[in-house]
Every structure is written in C-alpha cells, then in structure tokens.
Amino acid sequence: MxxxxxxxxxxxxxxxxxxxxxxxxxxxxxxxxxxxxxxxxxxxxxxxxxxxxxxxxxxxxxxxxxxxxxxxxxxxxxxxxxxxxxxxxxxxxxxVILIGTGSDKPYKVYFDHILLNASQVTNPSIDPLREPMELRTFIGRKPDRLEIDPDDFEIKTEITPNLVIETPIMFAGMSYGAISYNAFLSLAMASKEFGTKFCTGEGGLPKDMREEYGEVAIVQCASGRFGVDPEYLNCACAIEIKIGQGAKPGIGGHLPGEKVSKKISETRMIPEGTDALSPAPHHDIYSIEDLAMLIYALKEATDYEKPVFVKIAAVHNVAAIASGIVRAGADAIVIDGFRGGTGATPKVMRDHVGIPIEMAIAVVDQRLREEGIRHKCSIIASGGIRCSADVVKAIALGADAVYIGTAALIAMGCTMCQKCYTGKCSWGICTQDENLAKRLNPKVASKRLVNLLRAWSLEIKEMMGAMGINAIESLRGNREHLRGIGLEDWELRILGIKGAGEGYEYRGD
Amino acid sequence: MLKDPYLDGVRSVEELLGYVDFEDGTAIIDAKDLKHKELNDLMKECVLRGASRLILKNVCGQRYIGSRLFFNPPKRVEIEIYGTPGNDLGAFLAGHRIIVYGNAQDGVGNTMDDGEIVVHGRAGDVVAMCMRGGKIFIRDYVGYRCAIHMKGYKDKVPTLVIGQTAQDFLGEYMAGGRVIVLGIGIERHRCYYIGTGMHGGVMYIGGKVEKHQLGREVGVVEMDEEDWKFLEDVVKEYCKNFEMEGKEDEILGKKFSKLIPVSKRPYGRVYSY
Missing domain, CATH: 3.30.70.20 (Alpha-Beta Plaits)
Incomplete structure (x- = not known):
C-alpha cells in the first residue's frame, strides 16, 4: 500500500x-x-x-x-x-499507534502556573554558599512518636529502615531492556557517586552489577516479575512494587522481541527473541489486602531490612488509593503523573489517561495528613520533572523527593525524538543494538548525570535560601510558599495554594 | 492509631524460643498462636543455630513460610508442615524443600526461585505464579490463575505438577517452564482460558480438554516419545512423593494433550509505527 x-x-x-x-x-x-x-x-x-x-x-x-x-x-x-x-x-x-517518551500535548502545565516565595525584611533569606543548607532526605516510614532515653539521649524507638539520599532527586525506573546496558550502568554509577539511588525498572539487575551497585539500586517487582530472585531483592537498598506508570496507567508493557537480546533474556529469564509481556495487573493483587500481602512477602524475603515502595500512576481517585497503599504497609508511595515517560506505550494511553502530577501530590499529601498517616509513608513525585524549580514546587506541594527519568536521559544525550520503541536510538540510550549502545560511554554519561544533580541541587539551595529555609524538610508540604497564577478557584483549591497576591491569613484571636 | 495486622504485637525471637524443641539439627516448632512474622523469625533463628530440618506443627494460616530463608552462602533446609499453611507459602523460595501434610492456600511458590514444594492435599489460587525454578507437586487440585507467567531460562525450568485438575486461566502469559495436570479421577476438565497469552513453556494435560477451553495463543500438538518419557519421570516422582507407587500406569493410561504457544510473540502484530 x-x-x-x-x-x-x-x-x-x-x-x-x-x-x-x-x-x-x-x-x-x-x-x-x-x-x-x-x-x-x-x-x-x-x-x-x-x-x-x-x-x-x-x-x-x-x-x-x-x-x-x-x-x-x-x-x-x-x-x-x-x-x-x-x-x-x-x-x-x-x-495501535506506539510511541515513546511522555505526553507532548499542550495540557496546562501547573508547575508553570505556580510561583515561589522569597523572604524580604521580616524573615531574612539565607545565603547557601556560606551557610549550611540541608538537602539530605530520608525515604521511608517514620515512627508515630519518638521515645528518648533521658539519661544518654539515645533514641529508644525502633526506627524502620529508611533510604538516605543526599539530594531529593532519584532516577526513576527505567529497565535494562528498555534502555541499553551502558545507559543503565551510567545511572547506577551516577547514583553511587552523588549519593542518591536509581530504580532498576522491571527488567532485573544484571548479576555483574549487584555487588557494586546493589546498594544504590531500588529494585522493581512488577507484574511480569522479570529478574526477581531472592538475591536480587536482598542486594538492593529498597524494593519497588510497580502497579502503574504515568505514561500508560492500567495497562501492561510489551518489550518487543527484537529488544530481547542474549543478556536481556538472561536477566529477565525468558528466551531470546520472545516478547517480554508484563501483564496489566499483578495477578496476585486484586485488592489493597492483596497488595499488603505482597508488600509483606517482600519484607519477609528481605528480613524486614529494606523499605518497600509502591508505584502507581496518578489517576482520578489517587488520594483514596494512596491511603490504601499506606495502610497496606508501604514505606513510600511513588506517584507517576500523566506526563511520565516511557520507552513504548500506546499513544492513546499516553495522551489521554491520568492526571497531572502537581494535583496528584497535593491531594495525596492532603488526604494522608487529614487521616493522620502522612508520616507512615514518603511520597515520591514522578512524571515530567524538568528542572530544579519543578523539584522545589513538587516538594512544597507535599512530596518528599522526586524521581527523574526523561531529564536524566536528556542529560545523557536523548533529544526526545520519541522513537524509543523502535530500538534504534541513535544516542545509544534506548537500544539493544551493540553498535549503537557503544556510542554511550558510561564514564561520560555518568559525569553528565552527576553534573545535572549537582546543578539542580545548587539551584534548590538557592531557592530555599531565598525563602529563608535551610532544610528541605521544612519545605515539604509548605504550600504557604506557593502562589498560583492564571489558575481558577477549583484549581487553587485542589492544589491547596493561594492565588498570587494573597498574603498570609491573619490568625489572631 | 493505624493498626498493622502483620507487625503489631509481634514478640521478639527470645520470647518465642519456648515454642521450639531442638534436637540433632531438627527443630520442632509449635506454630499454634504464632503470627506470620513470629513463625518466620523463629524458623530463621533455628536455621542460624544449625537446624537443617524444621518440623512445624499446628500451622494455621501463617503466611510466607520459607520466604525468609535466604542465606549467602546458600543453605538448604527441609521443612515439614502439619496443618494448613497460609498464603504465599514458599514465596521467593531459595532452594528449600517444603512438604505440607494438609492443604495449602493461595500463592504457593509465588515467584519461587528454586527448591521443591510438595502438598499432600489441594492448593488455592495463583499457585506457581511467575515461578522461576524448582518443582511444585500438588496431590489434588488447584484453584484459579495457576502458573501465570512461569518463566524458564536454560537449565532453570520450573515444573508444576497437579494431580487432579485446575480452574480457569491455567498458564496464562506463560513464558517458560512446564505444567503437568495429571487428571487423576477427572473425566473432563472444566477450566477455561487455558494458556491465554502463552508465549513460552509447555503444558501437558491428562484427560479431556476441548479446543474452546484453550486460549487463542495455544496450540495442541501430538505427544512424541520424548514427551512420554518426560511424563513417565514426572508421574514416577509424583507417585513417590504421595506414596502411590504402582499407580503409574493407571495415571498414564489416558489421553494427554500437549499444549505449546503458537508464537513467541503473540501480540507482535497489534501495533502501528
């Protein structure tokens, strides 16, 4: 034809x-x-x-x-x-039309309709170049209360495992299979160097990387359970149950047979050239109760030593779902907004399903606070974080940290041509062709990633300093530092922020 | 305050040692009124203290039995269970042998890596989901969605043997491994959607299965000599496990269908680029 x-x-x-x-x-x-x-x-x-x-x-x-x-x-x-x-x-x-990367449609970008605050006169700003500025973030469950021994000031309360990251930015799940070995390795190397973590996605963690990079790997357990073995779970710093993805909420994934090379087939445990099919649901999870069962199965398998994350796509009822996830025992919940990237998704799903990450964080944070369970679980915002200002806004809306995926790929060389699903990535990122993958030098690519993390971290400190905040903790959920512009009343209400020009409320008696 | 049904009220291992009788490398644990985590804590402690055989008595719904026993370097333990183990028995199992004298519940051998699970009775839904290696023998029947997305790679070939029959969605999304349904005492299997989305592995089903009970991605092929040889070995092992020696010929003396995927890429043609 x-x-x-x-x-x-x-x-x-x-x-x-x-x-x-x-x-x-x-x-x-x-x-x-x-x-x-x-x-x-x-x-x-x-x-x-x-x-x-x-x-x-x-x-x-x-x-x-x-x-x-x-x-x-x-x-x-x-x-x-x-x-x-x-x-x-x-x-x-x-x-079905296939496409790569996150949605490119001109929906309203709420990050671009939110402005940050700065201190003037009454609350002096802080110069981050001269004064200590804390970006270190702890991801995981916090205790209901702290008991301290009055004699030696030691904490008596048993603290459940938390991840420590030096900046509130981690690398989102991108599987070995979707991206090349070199790209995958670059993310691991950069995480280790900078003191953050990367998520393996659902393609497993190659055995030769486990010893050196296990400590910075958040290993994913998705519906296909590819590469999930006891050693994989135990070598990692955390485990992420992937329920959904912002670019394709509610559907599974098909890694096309062309991309299932020898090494991938070994890591995923499927024959070479076979489609790697991730079912849409986990077939052992049909309810919050079932989710709790998997969360604790993973905790059992790892001796209760690792935090367990649950990743969902931001959908209409996200707040209630998040509440259920916390009650199921998750240590962190990852919310992936509808701008979230992907190596391959039906275009119709990418462009028409889900809700913006800004709103999802705001409603989830609000709901968990109202229910008194916000401390039980960290919130990781994901899906379309483009710059340090997006990070700051996401945290002020209620997130503990963010995942970046697309931004990390762009740092390595991606130009957003959206052809990831073809496996022919000319930049050696989203391909399993050995000659193409060779184009990405992990040393150089990881340097670019470290540079990006450093640059964003410096900018975050600048913005915090301007607001008079010296610890990222004090920014979390601090919506008083946000103002909306060009937003309607319902949008401000959902985001839980005031419009530009509205001052602090008088709270006198 | 938010209650945690798994962790609230869990006692320390020291407090629980009274539940164990330790003798020459065998630990006998009375699981009566132990919580999920307590039983698994105790099992691990016993293995660390040198037990290579664990006998669990009065088991009543405790989950994840055996999941905690991952050791580096690896250790292999034999676990005997009396009673009814709870969901996710042997999930992520790292090479141990579990024998259940009784029925099992849902999720037996979920994402199991290696080892053996033998159930002297029936098992619930999602048996052998995403199983990666080892063997599971269920003497009687299993529930829905069993052997979903079983995998296999080179010498790691997971095997699920079911004595009687299974319910719908057996072997859905199957990517590798072997499922054998012996159909003992079953005239006609009543499950549907067998092997929907199957793209690897093989299933052998003894007894009558109609074409309309199979998923679209499944093909029926003739059994060859090698298949019969394999089945004979499986049946022999089955009979040995359940003390049914001598019944091999009777079990094999019926029609067996061999099911394999039509394509390694069942959904390769649904996309436009």
Missing part, C-alpha cells in the same frame, strides 16, 4: 561546508544517508528522518540542518496535522 504520510523532518545540507566525509552515513541508524553506487556522493532520504539531531551534532563540518518538514496540509485547528497523520497511519497498518 502506498503510504500517504507526509515527511516529518527535512534535512538541509550546506553544500559548501560538506566534504563528504561520511560521518552522517555512519551516525544515522534510520537510513537517511547513503552512498551512491559509485561511492562518491551522499544521498539524503529525508522521509526517514526522525529529528534525533545525531548527524547535526557529529557532522565535523557543521554542514547539516535538520528541521521540521515545512510543507503541510491546509491549516486546521481541529483536524491538525498530527490527527490526520495518525488516521492515515492506522488506515495503512491497522494497529
């Missing part, structure tokens, strides 16, 4: 700069560039271009420009080019 799809990108070559070195031919895994029969000219088939910009960055002569294809249909605000293209694609192939 002839394809009626328009090209997505156009490749322009500045002929005067090009010396036909052929780097572009080597770098492009999509087949845009090729030598002609005589090996003299480089041909360009821009219809295959996905806009990953690999060739542009690596062209030694800066001779290439890759830009969106300008030609389009008659402008139409309703039947947009994307809508038309999707229909044509499905008419030609008859399937």
């Amino acid at each position: 002839k394809s009626h799809l328009l090209p997505e990108f156009y490749v322009e070559r500045i002929e005067s700069r090009c010396n036909k070195c052929g780097v572009c031919v080597k770098q492009c895994p999509w087949g845009v560039y090729s030598w002609d029969e005589e090996g003299k000219e480089i041909l360009i088939d821009y219809t295959k271009c996905v806009g990953c910009q690999r060739c542009v960055i690596y062209c030694p002569n800066k001779a290439l420009i890759v830009k969106p294809y300008e030609g389009s249909y008659r402008p139409n605000a309703y039947w947009t080019r994307e809508v038309i293209s999707d229909i044509k694609k499905q008419a030609e192939q008859g399937g």
Whole structure:
C-alpha cells in the first residue's frame, strides 16, 4: 500500500561546508544517508528522518540542518496535522499507534502556573554558599512518636529502615531492556557517586552489577516479575512494587522481541527473541489486602531490612488509593503523573489517561495528613520533572523527593525524538543494538548525570535560601510558599495554594 | 492509631524460643498462636543455630513460610508442615524443600526461585505464579490463575505438577517452564482460558480438554516419545512423593494433550509505527 504520510523532518545540507566525509552515513541508524553506487556522493532520504539531531551534532563540518518538514496540509485547528497523520497511519497498518517518551500535548502545565516565595525584611533569606543548607532526605516510614532515653539521649524507638539520599532527586525506573546496558550502568554509577539511588525498572539487575551497585539500586517487582530472585531483592537498598506508570496507567508493557537480546533474556529469564509481556495487573493483587500481602512477602524475603515502595500512576481517585497503599504497609508511595515517560506505550494511553502530577501530590499529601498517616509513608513525585524549580514546587506541594527519568536521559544525550520503541536510538540510550549502545560511554554519561544533580541541587539551595529555609524538610508540604497564577478557584483549591497576591491569613484571636 | 495486622504485637525471637524443641539439627516448632512474622523469625533463628530440618506443627494460616530463608552462602533446609499453611507459602523460595501434610492456600511458590514444594492435599489460587525454578507437586487440585507467567531460562525450568485438575486461566502469559495436570479421577476438565497469552513453556494435560477451553495463543500438538518419557519421570516422582507407587500406569493410561504457544510473540502484530 502506498503510504500517504507526509515527511516529518527535512534535512538541509550546506553544500559548501560538506566534504563528504561520511560521518552522517555512519551516525544515522534510520537510513537517511547513503552512498551512491559509485561511492562518491551522499544521498539524503529525508522521509526517514526522525529529528534525533545525531548527524547535526557529529557532522565535523557543521554542514547539516535538520528541521521540521515545512510543507503541510491546509491549516486546521481541529483536524491538525498530527490527527490526520495518525488516521492515515492506522488506515495503512491497522494497529495501535506506539510511541515513546511522555505526553507532548499542550495540557496546562501547573508547575508553570505556580510561583515561589522569597523572604524580604521580616524573615531574612539565607545565603547557601556560606551557610549550611540541608538537602539530605530520608525515604521511608517514620515512627508515630519518638521515645528518648533521658539519661544518654539515645533514641529508644525502633526506627524502620529508611533510604538516605543526599539530594531529593532519584532516577526513576527505567529497565535494562528498555534502555541499553551502558545507559543503565551510567545511572547506577551516577547514583553511587552523588549519593542518591536509581530504580532498576522491571527488567532485573544484571548479576555483574549487584555487588557494586546493589546498594544504590531500588529494585522493581512488577507484574511480569522479570529478574526477581531472592538475591536480587536482598542486594538492593529498597524494593519497588510497580502497579502503574504515568505514561500508560492500567495497562501492561510489551518489550518487543527484537529488544530481547542474549543478556536481556538472561536477566529477565525468558528466551531470546520472545516478547517480554508484563501483564496489566499483578495477578496476585486484586485488592489493597492483596497488595499488603505482597508488600509483606517482600519484607519477609528481605528480613524486614529494606523499605518497600509502591508505584502507581496518578489517576482520578489517587488520594483514596494512596491511603490504601499506606495502610497496606508501604514505606513510600511513588506517584507517576500523566506526563511520565516511557520507552513504548500506546499513544492513546499516553495522551489521554491520568492526571497531572502537581494535583496528584497535593491531594495525596492532603488526604494522608487529614487521616493522620502522612508520616507512615514518603511520597515520591514522578512524571515530567524538568528542572530544579519543578523539584522545589513538587516538594512544597507535599512530596518528599522526586524521581527523574526523561531529564536524566536528556542529560545523557536523548533529544526526545520519541522513537524509543523502535530500538534504534541513535544516542545509544534506548537500544539493544551493540553498535549503537557503544556510542554511550558510561564514564561520560555518568559525569553528565552527576553534573545535572549537582546543578539542580545548587539551584534548590538557592531557592530555599531565598525563602529563608535551610532544610528541605521544612519545605515539604509548605504550600504557604506557593502562589498560583492564571489558575481558577477549583484549581487553587485542589492544589491547596493561594492565588498570587494573597498574603498570609491573619490568625489572631 | 493505624493498626498493622502483620507487625503489631509481634514478640521478639527470645520470647518465642519456648515454642521450639531442638534436637540433632531438627527443630520442632509449635506454630499454634504464632503470627506470620513470629513463625518466620523463629524458623530463621533455628536455621542460624544449625537446624537443617524444621518440623512445624499446628500451622494455621501463617503466611510466607520459607520466604525468609535466604542465606549467602546458600543453605538448604527441609521443612515439614502439619496443618494448613497460609498464603504465599514458599514465596521467593531459595532452594528449600517444603512438604505440607494438609492443604495449602493461595500463592504457593509465588515467584519461587528454586527448591521443591510438595502438598499432600489441594492448593488455592495463583499457585506457581511467575515461578522461576524448582518443582511444585500438588496431590489434588488447584484453584484459579495457576502458573501465570512461569518463566524458564536454560537449565532453570520450573515444573508444576497437579494431580487432579485446575480452574480457569491455567498458564496464562506463560513464558517458560512446564505444567503437568495429571487428571487423576477427572473425566473432563472444566477450566477455561487455558494458556491465554502463552508465549513460552509447555503444558501437558491428562484427560479431556476441548479446543474452546484453550486460549487463542495455544496450540495442541501430538505427544512424541520424548514427551512420554518426560511424563513417565514426572508421574514416577509424583507417585513417590504421595506414596502411590504402582499407580503409574493407571495415571498414564489416558489421553494427554500437549499444549505449546503458537508464537513467541503473540501480540507482535497489534501495533502501528
């Protein structure tokens, strides 16, 4: 069938700069560039271009420009080019449209409608460069009360295990399988160097990484239970039960057979070339009671030494679900907003299911406080955290820490071309092709990740200092430091914040 | 204050040692009125004190029996259970042998890694879910959703043997391993959706199973010599476990269907790119 799809990108070559070195031919895994029969000219088939910009960055002569294809249909605000293209694609192939990364739709971004406070006169700001500023965060259950021995001031209360992270930012679950070994290793290396943790996603933790990186690995136990063995659970610093994911709430995952290489098949324990199917539900969890059973099964299997997280997608009834999760015994709850990323999801799920992370954190924090169980469980916000200001806003709305996934991938090289599901990532991140994966040097990539964490941490300290806050704990759920702009009453109510210009309430008698 | 049904009121191991009789590497634990965690704490303590055989008496619904026993370097323990163990018996099991003299509840061998579980009776739902290795023998029948997403890799081939029959969704999403339903005393199996989404492994079912009881992703193939040889070994082991020696030929003397997945990629064609 002839394809009626328009090209997505156009490749322009500045002929005067090009010396036909052929780097572009080597770098492009999509087949845009090729030598002609005589090996003299480089041909360009821009219809295959996905806009990953690999060739542009690596062209030694800066001779290439890759830009969106300008030609389009008659402008139409309703039947947009994307809508038309999707229909044509499905008419030609008859399937569910797959896509990578988080939703790119122009829903309102609440982070961008929230402003932070700063101290002026009455509460002096703090200079983080000269004064101590505490970002260290403890993830896990806190006791109902602390008993202290009055003689030696030792804490008598038994404290359940907590994770200690040096900045309230961890790396979100991205499985070995979805991402390459090198990308996976880079996340582990950066976590260890900076003093934070990374989540393995549901693809297991390769045996050769367990000894060195187990202590920084939050190992996931998802519906497919891939790579879950007693050693995997016991070598980790925490365990995460994955119920749902922001990019695809309520559905399972299919790692396509093409990506199931030898090493992946070994880690996941499935034959090479087989689809790795994660069922939509855990088949042993049909209720909060059942969830409690798995939480405690994991605690039993690890001698009650590790905190157990439960990760859910932010959906309409998230607050009540979160309350159930805390009551089921989780030490931390991870909430993944509808902007959350993915290696592959049906586009229709990614773009139409779930709620924004900002609202989800606010309502969950509020609900748990009202029920007096907020201290039982840490809240980790995930799904579309783009910068340090998003981190600060998420924490002020009620989170203990955040997970970053997409931002970490971008730090390593990702350009958000959204073709993760093809396994042809030209940046060596989302691929199992050995030649492509080699492009990512774990030493360099982990350095980029550490730099990002350092930069964000410094910025967070600056923002906290400006607010007159010297410990991240004092920011958590501190919504008095947030003001909404361009939001309606119901939005302010859900977020639990005042509008810009509204001062502190008078609380006199 | 929020009550924790698993942890509230759990006594320390020292307080519980009175429940144990220790003799020559065998620990006899009276599980009467022990909580889930208390029993598992005690079991671990006994193994650390040198027990290689644990006999649990008066077991009544305690969960996760055997899950805690992960040791590095590995130790193998034999566990005998009298009574009814609770859910998730042998979940994540790391190579031990568990024998149950009685029925078992849901989740037997959940994500079990290695070892053996022998149940002299029936078991509940989700038996052998995501099992990765070892063997499970259930003398009688099992409930719904058993052997879901069993896996296998190279020499790790989990095996689930069921004496009589199973309920719906047997072997759903199965990715590896072997399920054997012997159909003892069963004229016709009544379960549906057998092997829905199956993409690896193999099932042998003794007795009558109609095509409409199978998932769409399952194919029925003829048994060859190797299959019969394998079944003979399994039945022999089954009979030995349950003291039914001599009944092998009777058990094998019926029609067996061999079920395998039609494709390694059952859902490869539902996507557009």
